[in-house]
Amino acid sequence: MTGTPLLKCAGVSKRFGGIRALDGVDLEVGEGEIIGLVGPNGSGKTTLLSCIAGSHSVSSGTIELAGHDIARSAPHRRAHAGIARTFQVPRPLGSFTVVENVAMSMMFGRDRVARTAALDRADLVLERVGLDAHRDRAVGVLTLHERKFLEIARALALDPRLILLDEVLGGLNPAEAAEGMSLIASLRDSGVAVVYIEHNVRAVASLADRMYVLDRGRNLAHGSPEAVLADPSVVAAYLGGEVDA
Ligand code: ADP
Numbered sequence: 078m079t080g081t082p083l084l085k086c087a088g089v090s091k092r093f094g095g096i097r098a099l100d101g102v103d104l105e106v107g108e109g110e111i112i113g114l115v116g117p118n119g120s121g122k123t124t125l126l127s128c129i130a131g132s133h134s135v136s137s138g139t140i141e142l143a144g145h146d147i148a149r150s151a152p153h154r155r156a157h158a159g160i161a162r163t164f165q166v167p168r169p170l171g172s173f174t175v176v177e178n179v180a181m182s183m184m185f186g187r188d189r190v191a192r193t194a195a196l197d198r199a200d201l202v203l204e205r206v207g208l209d210a211h212r213d214r215a216v217g218v219l220t221l222h223e224r225k226f227l228e229i230a231r232a233l234a235l236d237p238r239l240i241l242l243d244e245v246l247g248g249l250n251p252a253e254a255a256e257g258m259s260l261i262a263s264l265r266d267s268g269v270a271v272v273y274i275e276h277n278v279r280a281v282a283s284l285a286d287r288m289y290v291l292d293r294g295r296n297l298a299h300g301s302p303e304a305v306l307a308d309p310s311v312v313a314a315y316l317g318g319e320v321d322a
């Protein structure tokens with residue numbers, strides 16, 4: 078990677094009381110790159126996304142977006158600067174329809190569009206994730222697959238430069254997961270950089286340009302998917318057995 082990275086985390090630490098969830102983590106994301114972020118349960122992946130998006134403050138370390146320090150900016154300022162995230166457990170606004178959920182995300186997003194314009198643009202985003210036929214349904218009746226894709230749509234509504242995806246394919250059947258993976262690839266093709274956490278390491282490896290592995294809050298390995306999957310310390314972290322664990 079050359080020049081200023083889109084995102085640069087250096088020495089990021091996060092403590093929760095006595096727990097060191099992150100202990101000096103480094104991560105760089107280039108413009109339009111897909112970064113796969115993996116690691117055993119509890120290794121700090123979600124905490125790192127929360128520190129990048131701003132829902133957690135860092136205990137120490139720096140986070141820069143395109144060279145600007147954002148480590149202490151409020152979450153909405155980071156959203157305006159182009160960072161969007163999804164949550165491991167989808168968080169739609171339950172009493173609204175699918176299209177309203179996306180429109181509301183937009184109205185409070187990067188350029189604060191007005192309601193009518195937001196609804197128009199929401200339809201374009203729903204088409205992009207394949208939920209256009211569901212626009213007027215209440216979110217409460219959606220399947221898990223639809224809720225996960227709505228979560229991606231709400232993040233995309235912010236017109237992000239960087240999208241942080243936390244296990245968006247978890248719990249989906251193979252056909253749905255394949256659909257999700259081509260959606261993620263299409264994000265990169267449209268110029269959005271992606272940090273992509275997924276439990277299935279091989280699914281991550283098949284999409285990612287580069288991967289980072291965390292273990293107990295620290296960097297364990299990073300590099301090309303091939304190099305990372307062949308790294309003995311990575312294999313050992315996954316209980317010395319299948320990397321699919
Ligand atoms: P992962 O997403 O890799 O499974 P997490 O980032 O969720 O890991 O968690 C990393 C560690 O931090 C775990 O030990 C977890 O219990 C702890 N942790 C995460 N969030 C909190 C929190 N809000 N309060 C206290 N401990 C937390």
Ligand code: MG
Pocket residue numbers: 122123124165
């Ligand atoms: Mg997690």
